[in-house]
Amino acid sequence: MxxxxxxxxxxxxxxxxxxxxxxxxxxxxxxxxxxxxxxxxxxxxxxxxxxxxxxxxxxxxxxxxxxxxxxxxxxxxxxxxxxxxxxxxxxxxxxxxxxxxxxxxxxxxxxxxxxxxxxxxxxxxxxxxxxxxxxxxxxxxxxxxxxxxxxxxxxxxxxxxxxxxxxxxxxxxxxxxxxxxxxxxxxxLTVSLPRDITAHTGMDAITQLIESLISRRAKPIPRDLCWQGLKLALPAMFELSRDLTNRAAREAMSHAALLSGMALANSGLGFAHGVAASLGVHAKVPHGLACAVMLPSALQLNRDVAQADLAELGRRCCRWLHGEDGLLPFKDDGSDDAAVAHVQAVIGTLNGRLGVPPRLSAIGVTREQLPAIAKSSRGNSMDGNPRDVSDEELLATLEQLW
Ligand SMILES: [Zn+2]
Structure with a gap:
Protein backbone atom coordinates (compact mmCIF):
# COMPACT_ATOMS: atom_id res chain seq x y z
CA MET A 1 0.00 0.00 0.00
CA LEU A 189 30.65 26.78 -12.28
CA THR A 190 31.71 24.49 -9.41
CA VAL A 191 35.12 23.51 -10.82
CA SER A 192 36.93 26.41 -9.19
CA LEU A 193 35.58 25.67 -5.69
CA PRO A 194 38.36 25.21 -3.15
CA ARG A 195 38.87 21.93 -1.33
CA ASP A 196 37.17 22.83 1.94
CA ILE A 197 33.99 24.23 0.32
CA THR A 198 33.86 21.20 -2.00
CA ALA A 199 34.18 18.90 1.01
CA HIS A 200 31.64 20.63 3.24
CA THR A 201 28.97 21.23 0.60
CA GLY A 202 29.40 17.71 -0.75
CA MET A 203 28.97 16.17 2.70
CA ASP A 204 25.92 18.37 3.22
CA ALA A 205 24.35 16.82 0.09
CA ILE A 206 25.21 13.29 1.25
CA THR A 207 23.78 14.00 4.72
CA GLN A 208 20.60 15.35 3.13
CA LEU A 209 20.24 12.30 0.90
CA ILE A 210 20.67 9.87 3.81
CA GLU A 211 18.46 11.82 6.21
CA SER A 212 15.67 12.23 3.64
CA LEU A 213 15.89 8.56 2.74
CA ILE A 214 15.28 7.43 6.34
CA SER A 215 13.14 10.38 7.50
CA ARG A 216 9.91 9.53 9.26
CA ARG A 217 8.23 11.64 6.56
CA ALA A 218 9.97 9.81 3.68
CA LYS A 219 7.87 9.47 0.54
CA PRO A 220 8.11 7.28 -2.58
CA ILE A 221 9.41 9.73 -5.23
CA PRO A 222 11.97 11.43 -2.97
CA ARG A 223 13.25 8.04 -1.80
CA ASP A 224 14.09 7.10 -5.38
CA LEU A 225 15.81 10.46 -5.81
CA CYS A 226 17.88 9.73 -2.69
CA TRP A 227 19.07 6.38 -4.03
CA GLN A 228 20.02 7.96 -7.34
CA GLY A 229 21.77 10.82 -5.56
CA LEU A 230 23.75 8.58 -3.23
CA LYS A 231 24.88 6.36 -6.10
CA LEU A 232 26.37 9.44 -7.75
CA ALA A 233 27.57 11.36 -4.72
CA LEU A 234 29.51 8.74 -2.75
CA PRO A 235 31.95 7.72 -5.52
CA ALA A 236 32.17 11.35 -6.70
CA MET A 237 33.24 12.65 -3.29
CA PHE A 238 35.97 9.99 -3.05
CA GLU A 239 37.12 11.09 -6.51
CA LEU A 240 37.05 14.80 -5.59
CA SER A 241 39.13 14.08 -2.47
CA ARG A 242 41.91 13.24 -4.98
CA ASP A 243 41.13 15.51 -7.94
CA LEU A 244 39.06 18.69 -7.61
CA THR A 245 38.95 19.21 -11.38
CA ASN A 246 37.35 15.88 -12.34
CA ARG A 247 34.48 16.85 -14.63
CA ALA A 248 32.39 13.69 -14.17
CA ALA A 249 32.61 14.01 -10.38
CA ARG A 250 31.65 17.70 -10.47
CA GLU A 251 28.64 16.87 -12.68
CA ALA A 252 27.65 14.01 -10.40
CA MET A 253 27.77 16.28 -7.33
CA SER A 254 25.76 19.08 -8.94
CA HIS A 255 23.06 16.58 -9.90
CA ALA A 256 23.14 14.81 -6.52
CA ALA A 257 22.82 18.14 -4.69
CA LEU A 258 19.80 19.07 -6.81
CA LEU A 259 18.20 15.70 -6.06
CA SER A 260 18.93 16.12 -2.35
CA GLY A 261 17.08 19.44 -2.41
CA MET A 262 14.01 17.91 -4.05
CA ALA A 263 14.14 15.04 -1.57
CA LEU A 264 14.45 17.14 1.58
CA ALA A 265 11.80 19.61 0.43
CA ASN A 266 9.32 16.74 0.33
CA SER A 267 10.55 14.29 2.97
CA GLY A 268 12.30 16.40 5.59
CA LEU A 269 15.62 15.69 7.30
CA GLY A 270 16.76 14.45 10.70
CA PHE A 271 19.12 14.58 13.65
CA ALA A 272 22.28 15.83 11.89
CA HIS A 273 20.48 18.80 10.37
CA GLY A 274 18.72 19.63 13.63
CA VAL A 275 22.03 19.89 15.44
CA ALA A 276 23.79 21.55 12.46
CA ALA A 277 21.45 24.55 12.61
CA SER A 278 22.19 24.93 16.30
CA LEU A 279 25.96 24.62 15.75
CA GLY A 280 25.67 27.43 13.22
CA VAL A 281 23.92 29.71 15.68
CA HIS A 282 25.95 29.01 18.82
CA ALA A 283 29.41 28.31 17.41
CA LYS A 284 29.20 29.78 13.88
CA VAL A 285 30.09 26.41 12.33
CA PRO A 286 29.40 26.54 8.55
CA HIS A 287 26.35 24.43 7.66
CA GLY A 288 28.06 21.80 5.52
CA LEU A 289 30.91 21.24 7.97
CA ALA A 290 28.39 20.89 10.82
CA CYS A 291 26.47 18.25 8.82
CA ALA A 292 29.65 16.34 7.99
CA VAL A 293 30.70 16.22 11.65
CA MET A 294 27.21 15.18 12.83
CA LEU A 295 26.46 12.52 10.18
CA PRO A 296 28.33 9.67 11.95
CA SER A 297 26.32 10.32 15.14
CA ALA A 298 23.05 10.41 13.17
CA LEU A 299 23.90 7.01 11.65
CA GLN A 300 24.72 5.57 15.06
CA LEU A 301 21.53 6.90 16.67
CA ASN A 302 19.32 5.62 13.85
CA ARG A 303 21.08 2.38 13.03
CA ASP A 304 18.41 0.17 14.59
CA VAL A 305 15.29 2.06 13.59
CA ALA A 306 16.49 2.53 9.99
CA GLN A 307 18.35 -0.76 9.77
CA ALA A 308 16.74 -2.02 6.55
CA ASP A 309 17.56 1.10 4.54
CA LEU A 310 21.04 1.56 6.00
CA ALA A 311 21.89 -2.10 5.40
CA GLU A 312 20.72 -1.76 1.80
CA LEU A 313 22.91 1.35 1.51
CA GLY A 314 25.87 -0.63 2.88
CA ARG A 315 25.38 -3.36 0.27
CA ARG A 316 25.06 -0.82 -2.54
CA CYS A 317 28.16 1.07 -1.29
CA CYS A 318 30.04 -2.18 -1.74
CA ARG A 319 29.22 -2.15 -5.44
CA TRP A 320 29.50 1.63 -6.01
CA LEU A 321 32.86 1.93 -4.25
CA HIS A 322 34.34 -1.34 -5.45
CA GLY A 323 38.11 -0.95 -5.71
CA GLU A 324 38.26 2.25 -3.65
CA ASP A 325 41.69 2.15 -2.00
CA GLY A 326 41.77 1.86 1.76
CA LEU A 327 38.13 0.85 2.19
CA LEU A 328 37.97 -2.48 3.96
CA PRO A 329 35.99 -4.90 1.80
CA PHE A 330 32.73 -6.01 3.33
CA LYS A 331 31.70 -9.65 3.09
CA ASP A 332 27.94 -9.88 2.80
CA ASP A 333 26.97 -12.84 4.97
CA GLY A 334 23.37 -11.64 5.13
CA SER A 335 23.90 -9.74 8.38
CA ASP A 336 22.22 -6.34 8.33
CA ASP A 337 24.39 -5.31 11.27
CA ALA A 338 27.57 -5.76 9.26
CA ALA A 339 26.07 -3.94 6.26
CA VAL A 340 25.13 -0.93 8.41
CA ALA A 341 28.61 -0.96 9.95
CA HIS A 342 29.98 -0.75 6.40
CA VAL A 343 28.02 2.48 5.76
CA GLN A 344 29.46 3.91 8.96
CA ALA A 345 32.97 2.92 7.88
CA VAL A 346 32.46 4.49 4.43
CA ILE A 347 31.30 7.81 5.89
CA GLY A 348 34.10 7.80 8.48
CA THR A 349 36.72 7.13 5.78
CA LEU A 350 35.26 9.75 3.44
CA ASN A 351 35.22 12.40 6.17
CA GLY A 352 38.86 11.54 6.89
CA ARG A 353 39.87 11.86 3.23
CA LEU A 354 38.12 15.24 3.06
CA GLY A 355 39.81 16.55 6.19
CA VAL A 356 36.60 16.78 8.25
CA PRO A 357 37.53 16.67 11.95
CA PRO A 358 35.78 13.92 13.91
CA ARG A 359 35.18 16.00 17.05
CA LEU A 360 33.14 19.10 17.91
CA SER A 361 36.06 20.48 19.92
CA ALA A 362 38.08 20.69 16.68
CA ILE A 363 35.54 22.93 14.93
CA GLY A 364 35.41 25.70 17.49
CA VAL A 365 32.73 24.36 19.84
CA THR A 366 33.35 24.79 23.57
CA ARG A 367 32.10 22.30 26.15
CA GLU A 368 30.11 25.07 27.86
CA GLN A 369 28.12 25.60 24.66
CA LEU A 370 26.82 22.02 24.51
CA PRO A 371 23.66 22.44 26.68
CA ALA A 372 22.54 25.48 24.65
CA ILE A 373 23.34 23.66 21.39
CA ALA A 374 21.28 20.66 22.52
CA LYS A 375 18.40 22.90 23.54
CA SER A 376 18.08 24.70 20.21
CA SER A 377 18.50 21.60 18.04
CA ARG A 378 14.74 21.07 17.99
CA GLY A 379 12.68 22.11 15.02
CA ASN A 380 11.49 20.98 11.62
CA SER A 381 14.64 18.97 10.82
CA MET A 382 14.79 17.09 14.12
CA ASP A 383 11.07 16.30 13.77
CA GLY A 384 11.89 14.28 10.65
CA ASN A 385 14.36 12.01 12.45
CA PRO A 386 13.08 8.42 12.26
CA ARG A 387 13.09 8.08 16.04
CA ASP A 388 12.63 10.38 18.99
CA VAL A 389 15.81 11.50 20.72
CA SER A 390 15.33 12.62 24.32
CA ASP A 391 16.95 15.78 25.69
CA GLU A 392 19.28 13.65 27.82
CA GLU A 393 20.33 11.44 24.92
CA LEU A 394 20.88 14.46 22.68
CA LEU A 395 23.18 16.14 25.19
CA ALA A 396 24.99 12.87 25.93
CA THR A 397 25.57 12.36 22.18
CA LEU A 398 27.06 15.84 21.85
CA GLU A 399 29.26 15.32 24.90
CA GLN A 400 30.53 12.05 23.49
CA LEU A 401 31.31 13.73 20.18
CA TRP A 402 32.98 16.69 21.82
ZN1 LIG B 1 21.93 20.76 4.62
Whole structure:
Protein backbone atom coordinates (compact mmCIF):
# COMPACT_ATOMS: atom_id res chain seq x y z
CA MET A 1 0.00 0.00 0.00
CA UNK A 2 1.39 3.38 -0.95
CA UNK A 3 1.18 6.31 1.45
CA UNK A 4 -0.68 9.35 0.09
CA UNK A 5 1.75 12.14 -0.74
CA UNK A 6 2.32 15.58 -2.26
CA UNK A 7 5.44 16.27 -4.32
CA UNK A 8 6.96 19.72 -4.92
CA UNK A 9 9.71 20.52 -7.40
CA UNK A 10 10.95 23.55 -9.33
CA UNK A 11 8.84 24.37 -12.40
CA UNK A 12 11.77 23.98 -14.75
CA UNK A 13 15.23 22.45 -14.32
CA UNK A 14 17.92 23.16 -16.93
CA UNK A 15 20.99 21.03 -16.23
CA UNK A 16 24.26 20.67 -18.10
CA UNK A 17 27.90 21.58 -18.44
CA UNK A 18 28.29 25.05 -19.97
CA UNK A 19 24.56 25.75 -20.09
CA UNK A 20 24.90 29.05 -18.21
CA UNK A 21 24.99 30.64 -21.69
CA UNK A 22 21.23 30.02 -21.83
CA UNK A 23 20.56 32.33 -18.89
CA UNK A 24 19.37 35.19 -21.14
CA UNK A 25 16.42 33.42 -22.72
CA UNK A 26 15.54 31.77 -19.40
CA UNK A 27 15.42 35.10 -17.59
CA UNK A 28 13.32 36.60 -20.35
CA UNK A 29 10.77 33.82 -19.80
CA UNK A 30 10.35 35.20 -16.25
CA UNK A 31 10.51 38.95 -16.67
CA UNK A 32 12.09 41.97 -18.29
CA UNK A 33 14.04 43.34 -15.30
CA UNK A 34 16.23 41.07 -13.18
CA UNK A 35 17.49 41.88 -9.69
CA UNK A 36 20.77 40.04 -9.19
CA UNK A 37 21.77 38.50 -5.87
CA UNK A 38 25.18 36.87 -5.95
CA UNK A 39 27.54 35.07 -3.62
CA UNK A 40 31.31 34.61 -3.69
CA UNK A 41 33.46 37.59 -4.51
CA UNK A 42 35.50 35.19 -6.68
CA UNK A 43 32.58 35.08 -9.12
CA UNK A 44 32.68 38.85 -9.23
CA UNK A 45 36.48 39.01 -9.52
CA UNK A 46 36.76 36.44 -12.31
CA UNK A 47 34.08 38.15 -14.37
CA UNK A 48 31.41 35.43 -14.14
CA UNK A 49 28.73 37.75 -12.76
CA UNK A 50 29.42 40.39 -15.43
CA UNK A 51 29.37 37.73 -18.15
CA UNK A 52 25.98 36.44 -16.97
CA UNK A 53 24.54 39.97 -16.72
CA UNK A 54 25.69 40.67 -20.29
CA UNK A 55 23.94 37.51 -21.49
CA UNK A 56 20.71 38.66 -19.82
CA UNK A 57 21.04 42.13 -21.34
CA UNK A 58 21.69 40.70 -24.81
CA UNK A 59 18.42 38.81 -24.49
CA UNK A 60 16.62 42.10 -23.79
CA UNK A 61 16.41 42.12 -19.98
CA UNK A 62 17.69 44.94 -17.80
CA UNK A 63 19.72 43.99 -14.73
CA UNK A 64 20.06 45.61 -11.30
CA UNK A 65 22.74 44.35 -8.91
CA UNK A 66 20.97 43.99 -5.58
CA UNK A 67 23.26 42.23 -3.10
CA UNK A 68 26.47 40.27 -2.63
CA UNK A 69 26.04 37.67 0.10
CA UNK A 70 29.17 35.89 1.27
CA UNK A 71 27.99 34.42 4.60
CA UNK A 72 24.81 32.69 5.75
CA UNK A 73 22.02 35.32 5.57
CA UNK A 74 20.76 37.08 8.67
CA UNK A 75 17.46 38.85 9.34
CA UNK A 76 19.07 42.26 8.76
CA UNK A 77 20.51 41.16 5.39
CA UNK A 78 17.06 40.20 4.12
CA UNK A 79 15.36 43.33 5.43
CA UNK A 80 18.07 45.56 3.90
CA UNK A 81 17.94 43.87 0.47
CA UNK A 82 14.13 44.06 0.38
CA UNK A 83 14.24 47.74 1.30
CA UNK A 84 16.75 48.40 -1.47
CA UNK A 85 14.68 46.50 -4.03
CA UNK A 86 11.49 48.37 -3.09
CA UNK A 87 13.31 51.71 -3.17
CA UNK A 88 13.95 51.09 -6.88
CA UNK A 89 10.19 50.74 -7.40
CA UNK A 90 8.62 47.33 -7.97
CA UNK A 91 7.29 46.88 -11.51
CA UNK A 92 5.30 44.25 -13.29
CA UNK A 93 7.64 41.75 -14.97
CA UNK A 94 10.35 42.06 -12.32
CA UNK A 95 12.20 38.90 -11.39
CA UNK A 96 15.18 37.88 -9.27
CA UNK A 97 18.26 35.91 -10.31
CA UNK A 98 20.42 34.24 -7.65
CA UNK A 99 23.96 33.20 -8.59
CA UNK A 100 25.97 31.61 -5.81
CA UNK A 101 26.00 29.05 -3.03
CA UNK A 102 23.29 28.36 -0.48
CA UNK A 103 23.74 31.70 1.28
CA UNK A 104 23.08 33.83 -1.81
CA UNK A 105 20.22 31.62 -2.97
CA UNK A 106 18.55 31.65 0.46
CA UNK A 107 18.85 35.43 0.64
CA UNK A 108 17.29 35.73 -2.82
CA UNK A 109 14.44 33.35 -1.96
CA UNK A 110 13.60 35.34 1.14
CA UNK A 111 13.77 38.63 -0.80
CA UNK A 112 11.39 37.38 -3.51
CA UNK A 113 8.82 36.47 -0.86
CA UNK A 114 9.23 39.58 1.30
CA UNK A 115 9.06 41.94 -1.70
CA UNK A 116 5.47 40.90 -2.40
CA UNK A 117 4.30 40.11 1.16
CA UNK A 118 4.37 43.44 2.93
CA UNK A 119 2.14 42.62 5.91
CA UNK A 120 5.02 42.32 8.40
CA UNK A 121 7.74 44.64 9.68
CA UNK A 122 10.63 42.23 9.11
CA UNK A 123 11.29 38.77 7.70
CA UNK A 124 11.52 37.67 11.34
CA UNK A 125 7.74 38.00 11.63
CA UNK A 126 7.42 35.14 9.13
CA UNK A 127 10.10 32.74 10.45
CA UNK A 128 9.08 29.38 11.92
CA UNK A 129 9.06 29.22 15.67
CA UNK A 130 10.42 32.69 16.42
CA UNK A 131 8.25 35.19 14.55
CA UNK A 132 4.68 36.39 14.75
CA UNK A 133 3.58 33.41 12.68
CA UNK A 134 2.75 35.52 9.62
CA UNK A 135 2.22 33.52 6.42
CA UNK A 136 3.33 34.12 2.86
CA UNK A 137 0.06 34.79 1.08
CA UNK A 138 1.02 36.38 -2.22
CA UNK A 139 3.21 34.73 -4.87
CA UNK A 140 6.87 35.78 -4.52
CA UNK A 141 8.67 37.46 -7.44
CA UNK A 142 9.66 34.83 -10.02
CA UNK A 143 13.12 33.44 -9.22
CA UNK A 144 15.83 31.88 -11.36
CA UNK A 145 18.64 30.25 -9.38
CA UNK A 146 22.11 29.23 -10.54
CA UNK A 147 23.92 27.26 -7.84
CA UNK A 148 27.70 27.62 -7.92
CA UNK A 149 28.32 25.05 -5.18
CA UNK A 150 27.05 21.46 -5.08
CA UNK A 151 25.56 20.77 -1.70
CA UNK A 152 22.74 22.64 -0.05
CA UNK A 153 20.12 21.77 -2.65
CA UNK A 154 18.33 25.01 -1.76
CA UNK A 155 17.86 25.60 -5.48
CA UNK A 156 15.06 23.03 -5.29
CA UNK A 157 13.45 23.66 -1.90
CA UNK A 158 10.57 25.77 -0.63
CA UNK A 159 12.39 27.36 2.31
CA UNK A 160 15.16 29.84 3.05
CA UNK A 161 17.25 29.48 6.20
CA UNK A 162 17.76 32.79 8.00
CA UNK A 163 19.96 33.34 11.07
CA UNK A 164 20.16 35.76 13.93
CA UNK A 165 22.84 35.96 16.62
CA UNK A 166 21.05 38.28 19.01
CA UNK A 167 18.76 36.62 19.92
CA UNK A 168 20.37 33.41 18.61
CA UNK A 169 18.29 31.37 16.14
CA UNK A 170 18.50 29.80 12.72
CA UNK A 171 15.04 29.26 11.30
CA UNK A 172 13.22 28.79 8.03
CA UNK A 173 11.04 31.05 6.00
CA UNK A 174 8.86 28.45 4.33
CA UNK A 175 6.06 28.38 1.80
CA UNK A 176 5.03 26.12 -1.04
CA UNK A 177 5.03 29.32 -3.13
CA UNK A 178 8.81 29.74 -2.61
CA UNK A 179 10.00 26.89 -4.88
CA UNK A 180 12.15 28.62 -7.57
CA UNK A 181 10.58 28.88 -11.02
CA UNK A 182 13.74 28.03 -12.97
CA UNK A 183 16.83 26.18 -11.77
CA UNK A 184 19.81 26.48 -14.09
CA UNK A 185 22.56 24.09 -13.00
CA UNK A 186 25.87 24.42 -14.80
CA UNK A 187 28.35 22.11 -13.03
CA UNK A 188 31.24 23.92 -14.73
CA LEU A 189 30.65 26.78 -12.28
CA THR A 190 31.71 24.49 -9.41
CA VAL A 191 35.12 23.51 -10.82
CA SER A 192 36.93 26.41 -9.19
CA LEU A 193 35.58 25.67 -5.69
CA PRO A 194 38.36 25.21 -3.15
CA ARG A 195 38.87 21.93 -1.33
CA ASP A 196 37.17 22.83 1.94
CA ILE A 197 33.99 24.23 0.32
CA THR A 198 33.86 21.20 -2.00
CA ALA A 199 34.18 18.90 1.01
CA HIS A 200 31.64 20.63 3.24
CA THR A 201 28.97 21.23 0.60
CA GLY A 202 29.40 17.71 -0.75
CA MET A 203 28.97 16.17 2.70
CA ASP A 204 25.92 18.37 3.22
CA ALA A 205 24.35 16.82 0.09
CA ILE A 206 25.21 13.29 1.25
CA THR A 207 23.78 14.00 4.72
CA GLN A 208 20.60 15.35 3.13
CA LEU A 209 20.24 12.30 0.90
CA ILE A 210 20.67 9.87 3.81
CA GLU A 211 18.46 11.82 6.21
CA SER A 212 15.67 12.23 3.64
CA LEU A 213 15.89 8.56 2.74
CA ILE A 214 15.28 7.43 6.34
CA SER A 215 13.14 10.38 7.50
CA ARG A 216 9.91 9.53 9.26
CA ARG A 217 8.23 11.64 6.56
CA ALA A 218 9.97 9.81 3.68
CA LYS A 219 7.87 9.47 0.54
CA PRO A 220 8.11 7.28 -2.58
CA ILE A 221 9.41 9.73 -5.23
CA PRO A 222 11.97 11.43 -2.97
CA ARG A 223 13.25 8.04 -1.80
CA ASP A 224 14.09 7.10 -5.38
CA LEU A 225 15.81 10.46 -5.81
CA CYS A 226 17.88 9.73 -2.69
CA TRP A 227 19.07 6.38 -4.03
CA GLN A 228 20.02 7.96 -7.34
CA GLY A 229 21.77 10.82 -5.56
CA LEU A 230 23.75 8.58 -3.23
CA LYS A 231 24.88 6.36 -6.10
CA LEU A 232 26.37 9.44 -7.75
CA ALA A 233 27.57 11.36 -4.72
CA LEU A 234 29.51 8.74 -2.75
CA PRO A 235 31.95 7.72 -5.52
CA ALA A 236 32.17 11.35 -6.70
CA MET A 237 33.24 12.65 -3.29
CA PHE A 238 35.97 9.99 -3.05
CA GLU A 239 37.12 11.09 -6.51
CA LEU A 240 37.05 14.80 -5.59
CA SER A 241 39.13 14.08 -2.47
CA ARG A 242 41.91 13.24 -4.98
CA ASP A 243 41.13 15.51 -7.94
CA LEU A 244 39.06 18.69 -7.61
CA THR A 245 38.95 19.21 -11.38
CA ASN A 246 37.35 15.88 -12.34
CA ARG A 247 34.48 16.85 -14.63
CA ALA A 248 32.39 13.69 -14.17
CA ALA A 249 32.61 14.01 -10.38
CA ARG A 250 31.65 17.70 -10.47
CA GLU A 251 28.64 16.87 -12.68
CA ALA A 252 27.65 14.01 -10.40
CA MET A 253 27.77 16.28 -7.33
CA SER A 254 25.76 19.08 -8.94
CA HIS A 255 23.06 16.58 -9.90
CA ALA A 256 23.14 14.81 -6.52
CA ALA A 257 22.82 18.14 -4.69
CA LEU A 258 19.80 19.07 -6.81
CA LEU A 259 18.20 15.70 -6.06
CA SER A 260 18.93 16.12 -2.35
CA GLY A 261 17.08 19.44 -2.41
CA MET A 262 14.01 17.91 -4.05
CA ALA A 263 14.14 15.04 -1.57
CA LEU A 264 14.45 17.14 1.58
CA ALA A 265 11.80 19.61 0.43
CA ASN A 266 9.32 16.74 0.33
CA SER A 267 10.55 14.29 2.97
CA GLY A 268 12.30 16.40 5.59
CA LEU A 269 15.62 15.69 7.30
CA GLY A 270 16.76 14.45 10.70
CA PHE A 271 19.12 14.58 13.65
CA ALA A 272 22.28 15.83 11.89
CA HIS A 273 20.48 18.80 10.37
CA GLY A 274 18.72 19.63 13.63
CA VAL A 275 22.03 19.89 15.44
CA ALA A 276 23.79 21.55 12.46
CA ALA A 277 21.45 24.55 12.61
CA SER A 278 22.19 24.93 16.30
CA LEU A 279 25.96 24.62 15.75
CA GLY A 280 25.67 27.43 13.22
CA VAL A 281 23.92 29.71 15.68
CA HIS A 282 25.95 29.01 18.82
CA ALA A 283 29.41 28.31 17.41
CA LYS A 284 29.20 29.78 13.88
CA VAL A 285 30.09 26.41 12.33
CA PRO A 286 29.40 26.54 8.55
CA HIS A 287 26.35 24.43 7.66
CA GLY A 288 28.06 21.80 5.52
CA LEU A 289 30.91 21.24 7.97
CA ALA A 290 28.39 20.89 10.82
CA CYS A 291 26.47 18.25 8.82
CA ALA A 292 29.65 16.34 7.99
CA VAL A 293 30.70 16.22 11.65
CA MET A 294 27.21 15.18 12.83
CA LEU A 295 26.46 12.52 10.18
CA PRO A 296 28.33 9.67 11.95
CA SER A 297 26.32 10.32 15.14
CA ALA A 298 23.05 10.41 13.17
CA LEU A 299 23.90 7.01 11.65
CA GLN A 300 24.72 5.57 15.06
CA LEU A 301 21.53 6.90 16.67
CA ASN A 302 19.32 5.62 13.85
CA ARG A 303 21.08 2.38 13.03
CA ASP A 304 18.41 0.17 14.59
CA VAL A 305 15.29 2.06 13.59
CA ALA A 306 16.49 2.53 9.99
CA GLN A 307 18.35 -0.76 9.77
CA ALA A 308 16.74 -2.02 6.55
CA ASP A 309 17.56 1.10 4.54
CA LEU A 310 21.04 1.56 6.00
CA ALA A 311 21.89 -2.10 5.40
CA GLU A 312 20.72 -1.76 1.80
CA LEU A 313 22.91 1.35 1.51
CA GLY A 314 25.87 -0.63 2.88
CA ARG A 315 25.38 -3.36 0.27
CA ARG A 316 25.06 -0.82 -2.54
CA CYS A 317 28.16 1.07 -1.29
CA CYS A 318 30.04 -2.18 -1.74
CA ARG A 319 29.22 -2.15 -5.44
CA TRP A 320 29.50 1.63 -6.01
CA LEU A 321 32.86 1.93 -4.25
CA HIS A 322 34.34 -1.34 -5.45
CA GLY A 323 38.11 -0.95 -5.71
CA GLU A 324 38.26 2.25 -3.65
CA ASP A 325 41.69 2.15 -2.00
CA GLY A 326 41.77 1.86 1.76
CA LEU A 327 38.13 0.85 2.19
CA LEU A 328 37.97 -2.48 3.96
CA PRO A 329 35.99 -4.90 1.80
CA PHE A 330 32.73 -6.01 3.33
CA LYS A 331 31.70 -9.65 3.09
CA ASP A 332 27.94 -9.88 2.80
CA ASP A 333 26.97 -12.84 4.97
CA GLY A 334 23.37 -11.64 5.13
CA SER A 335 23.90 -9.74 8.38
CA ASP A 336 22.22 -6.34 8.33
CA ASP A 337 24.39 -5.31 11.27
CA ALA A 338 27.57 -5.76 9.26
CA ALA A 339 26.07 -3.94 6.26
CA VAL A 340 25.13 -0.93 8.41
CA ALA A 341 28.61 -0.96 9.95
CA HIS A 342 29.98 -0.75 6.40
CA VAL A 343 28.02 2.48 5.76
CA GLN A 344 29.46 3.91 8.96
CA ALA A 345 32.97 2.92 7.88
CA VAL A 346 32.46 4.49 4.43
CA ILE A 347 31.30 7.81 5.89
CA GLY A 348 34.10 7.80 8.48
CA THR A 349 36.72 7.13 5.78
CA LEU A 350 35.26 9.75 3.44
CA ASN A 351 35.22 12.40 6.17
CA GLY A 352 38.86 11.54 6.89
CA ARG A 353 39.87 11.86 3.23
CA LEU A 354 38.12 15.24 3.06
CA GLY A 355 39.81 16.55 6.19
CA VAL A 356 36.60 16.78 8.25
CA PRO A 357 37.53 16.67 11.95
CA PRO A 358 35.78 13.92 13.91
CA ARG A 359 35.18 16.00 17.05
CA LEU A 360 33.14 19.10 17.91
CA SER A 361 36.06 20.48 19.92
CA ALA A 362 38.08 20.69 16.68
CA ILE A 363 35.54 22.93 14.93
CA GLY A 364 35.41 25.70 17.49
CA VAL A 365 32.73 24.36 19.84
CA THR A 366 33.35 24.79 23.57
CA ARG A 367 32.10 22.30 26.15
CA GLU A 368 30.11 25.07 27.86
CA GLN A 369 28.12 25.60 24.66
CA LEU A 370 26.82 22.02 24.51
CA PRO A 371 23.66 22.44 26.68
CA ALA A 372 22.54 25.48 24.65
CA ILE A 373 23.34 23.66 21.39
CA ALA A 374 21.28 20.66 22.52
CA LYS A 375 18.40 22.90 23.54
CA SER A 376 18.08 24.70 20.21
CA SER A 377 18.50 21.60 18.04
CA ARG A 378 14.74 21.07 17.99
CA GLY A 379 12.68 22.11 15.02
CA ASN A 380 11.49 20.98 11.62
CA SER A 381 14.64 18.97 10.82
CA MET A 382 14.79 17.09 14.12
CA ASP A 383 11.07 16.30 13.77
CA GLY A 384 11.89 14.28 10.65
CA ASN A 385 14.36 12.01 12.45
CA PRO A 386 13.08 8.42 12.26
CA ARG A 387 13.09 8.08 16.04
CA ASP A 388 12.63 10.38 18.99
CA VAL A 389 15.81 11.50 20.72
CA SER A 390 15.33 12.62 24.32
CA ASP A 391 16.95 15.78 25.69
CA GLU A 392 19.28 13.65 27.82
CA GLU A 393 20.33 11.44 24.92
CA LEU A 394 20.88 14.46 22.68
CA LEU A 395 23.18 16.14 25.19
CA ALA A 396 24.99 12.87 25.93
CA THR A 397 25.57 12.36 22.18
CA LEU A 398 27.06 15.84 21.85
CA GLU A 399 29.26 15.32 24.90
CA GLN A 400 30.53 12.05 23.49
CA LEU A 401 31.31 13.73 20.18
CA TRP A 402 32.98 16.69 21.82
ZN1 LIG B 1 21.93 20.76 4.62
Missing amino acids: LVPYDFFAPHRIVFGWGRRVEVGSLVKSLGSRAFIVNGSRTLEANGTIDELCRLMQSAGATTERLATQTREPEVADVDAAVEQLLSLGLRENDCVVAIGGGSAIDLAKAVTAMATNRHGDSVKDFLEGVGRGLKIERPPLPLLVMPTTAGTGTEATKNAVISSFDPPFKKSLRSDLMVPKVVLVDPE
